[in-house]
Amino acid sequence: MIPKYILSNLVEARINLFRNKTRTLLTSLGIIIGITSVIILIAITNGAKSVIETQLTSLGAKTIMLKPFVRTGSGFSTARGQDFNEKELNLIKSLDSVSYLAPIVKDSKTVNYRSVSQIVALVGSNSDFADINDWRNTSGSFITPEDVQDGSKVCVLGATNSKRFFGAENPIGKRIRINGIPHEVIGVLEPKGLTPGGRDQDDFILLPYSSLNRLLFRPDMSSIVTVLMAAKSSDELEYAKFSIKKILRETRNINGNNDNFSISSYENVTKKILNTTKILRILLTSIASISLIVGGIGIMNIMLVSVTERTKEIGIRITIGAKSRDIVFQFLCESALLSLTGGIVGVILGFIISQIASTIIGWPAVVSATSVLIAFFFSGGIGIFFGIYPAFKASKLDPIKAIRNE
Amino acid sequence: MSSSPSLELSGINKIYKMGQIDLQVLFDVNLHIYPGDFVSIIGPSGSGKTTLLNILACLDRPTSGVYNFFGEDVSSKTNDQMSEIRNLRIGFIFQSFNLIPRHTALENVIMPLHYSDRHKNSNFKKMGLEALDLVGLSDRIGHYPNELSGGQQQRVAIARALVTNPEIILADEPTGNLDSKTSDDIMSLLKNLNSDGKTVITITHDNEIASQAAEIIKIKDGRVL
Ligand SMILES: Nc1ncnc2c1ncn2[C@@H]1O[C@H](COP(=O)(O)OP(=O)(O)OP(=O)(O)O)[C@@H](O)[C@H]1O
Ligand SMILES: [Mg+2]
Numbered sequence: 023m024i025p026k027y028i029l030s031n032l033v034e035a036r037i038n039l040f041r042n043k044t045r046t047l048l049t050s051l052g053i054i055i056g057i058t059s060v061i062i063l064i065a066i067t068n069g070a071k072s073v074i075e076t077q078l079t080s081l082g083a084k085t086i087m088l089k090p091f092v093r094t095g096s097g098f099s100t101a102r103g104q105d106f107n108e109k110e111l112n113l114i115k116s117l118d119s120v121s122y123l124a125p126i127v128k129d130s131k132t133v134n135y136r137s138v139s140q141i142v143a144l145v146g147s148n149s150d151f152a153d154i155n156d157w158r159n160t161s162g163s164f165i166t167p168e169d170v171q172d173g174s175k176v177c178v179l180g181a182t183n184s185k186r187f188f189g190a191e192n193p194i195g196k197r198i199r200i201n202g203i204p205h206e207v208i209g210v211l212e213p214k215g216l217t218p219g220g221r222d223q224d225d226f227i228l229l230p231y232s233s234l235n236r237l238l239f240r241p242d243m244s245s246i247v248t249v250l251m252a253a254k255s256s257d258e259l260e261y262a263k264f265s266i267k268k269i270l271r272e273t274r275n276i277n278g279n280n281d282n283f284s285i286s287s288y289e290n291v292t293k294k295i296l297n298t299t300k301i302l303r304i305l306l307t308s309i310a311s312i313s314l315i316v317g318g319i320g321i322m323n324i325m326l327v328s329v330t331e332r333t334k335e336i337g338i339r340i341t342i343g344a345k346s347r348d349i350v351f352q353f354l355c356e357s358a359l360l361s362l363t364g365g366i367v368g369v370i371l372g373f374i375i376s377q378i379a380s381t382i383i384g385w386p387a388v389v390s391a392t393s394v395l396i397a398f399f400f401s402g403g404i405g406i407f408f409g410i411y412p413a414f415k416a417s418k419l420d421p422i423k424a425i426r427n428e
Numbered sequence: 429m430s431s432s433p434s435l436e437l438s439g440i441n442k443i444y445k446m447g448q449i450d451l452q453v454l455f456d457v458n459l460h461i462y463p464g465d466f467v468s469i470i471g472p473s474g475s476g477k478t479t480l481l482n483i484l485a486c487l488d489r490p491t492s493g494v495y496n497f498f499g500e501d502v503s504s505k506t507n508d509q510m511s512e513i514r515n516l517r518i519g520f521i522f523q524s525f526n527l528i529p530r531h532t533a534l535e536n537v538i539m540p541l542h543y544s545d546r547h548k549n550s551n552f553k554k555m556g557l558e559a560l561d562l563v564g565l566s567d568r569i570g571h572y573p574n575e576l577s578g579g580q581q582q583r584v585a586i587a588r589a590l591v592t593n594p595e596i597i598l599a600d601e602p603t604g605n606l607d608s609k610t611s612d613d614i615m616s617l618l619k620n621l622n623s624d625g626k627t628v629i630t631i632t633h634d635n636e637i638a639s640q641a642a643e644i645i646k647i648k649d650g651r652v653l
Contacts, residue, residue, distance in 0.1 A: 026542075026548075026552075027548075041530070334526075335528050338527075338528060339528075339539070339543075340511065341514065341520055341526075342515065342520065342539060342543070342588065343511050343512065343514050343515020343516070343540050343543040343544065343592075344511060344543045345507075345508040345511045345543065346507065347508075348542075421487055422482055422487055425522075425526060
């Protein structure tokens, strides 16, 4: 239980703050903005960390992505460069530092089984796809090199689609219609769940890329959007990337200035996230520290006003026996509560804004209990720190003069 | 009066420094107040009555002279020790009541208890109700000062002065803002307190009110006559 003395001071502080609601709100604005920034800052930093961690676990650390796209002049949009051909892919595949290679083609088409009909993301690839992305089957088998060679009408279901079309039924051996053409389900994948950004990783159907291209009457090579590769180990990642670039530049007879492909790895993505986080951190830290200081000064100012307004009351309290520490404590309670109120509003706003920001920047914002605790600690501390001077000023009032004050 | 004095002033001078000028308000005041006394201080406006009472109340310090409070020299006390004396041993009543407007009658009455280490574990509400009962205001405990008449406000103030059960009651023109009927009520309340054993010192302008006291101290131009 809170001791009676502290409780009565808190009640007193609450009465005074509620008496001037607008003033209380305006005064705590600086703290609100500051704490909001602190909460967003920690939420986004935590979120970025969790994205990076999930990417570096699994096979992400070894994955290389080769795309037939190039950045255009402005650097933000991309244009299609040169398609890969079989020879290039075979050369790359034969590199020592590259252990797996999976071309990826994509589309979405209507899929139906009995009465269920739904447009589903289709991914065309080969048997290496499972090794690069660490997919395992819960039942059935995976695409084989023969399936790719023959363009077999087979498919492997992501867990979401197994549930969507078959429910509790066993899908293996059943035929589903993809864009109207029956395909045999040969396997179901183990679910991976949502990405940290909230996308369902299991909502797709995998086919041999040759089959998907045939189904859509597309040429094989020009429909490739990505070639996924795994380096032999994460240590060889940079070397593998270097070798791939070298092969492509040599076969295409180009130099580094006019690459018509792009190559990246999650390391780059990680770097990009870290960079964005760094910029956000600098930005938010400066907003937070400036507004917390401004907020603190605002609190000091309003507490000084409050001391002046309540000079007579302070005089009465001292006359009936309040010691300096009693007056100091009373006013510190008030400034701390004022600041804490701002802190609470800031935590709520910070939570809301970081959720919105998370959908915009595409990685999760994690508002942790620790960050809420830090926010309370900070706002309370600021209230106390900036309340010290007004509180001492109040406690040093001469009761005789103070009591005559109207 | 055989016992030793509760309050003893010897050679008290009070000088206010007004820039370059020294304004002497009290001149060589000597005073002995004994336990159970009922004293009225009278004198013209500006004669130094309030200044004297503030010194007696341990609210102000004399420029020179010795003030013994129950045998102890007050000049050696710190401000916080003086606060403690006011809190536990002196009840102070003002002309303008000086209640805190945002608090109910009961809350005003128990306010001194919050500042007392001795009463840390006391039942504030019970003590407050007893004090309000003593001044006949048990039916107004939840009222705010602006919901009470002047006489009622002064009773609340008296209850506040009584709540820590001090041996001394000091009142600076307690009836100055009240009509004569209410004044009489307040004076008889103070008389009752005195007959219960409390030492009461009041300042008044009114000779008739002063005459109700056992002892009258006349003061003029800062000197006790
Ligand atoms: N803080 C102060 N600074 C300077 N002079 C003061 C101060 N307080 C009181 N005085 C002066 O001291 C004198 C005595 O004042 P005091 O208030 O004691 O008079 P009083 O007898 O109580 O008068 P009243 O009956 O009008 O209340 C007055 O001349 C007043 O101007
Ligand atoms: Mg006076």
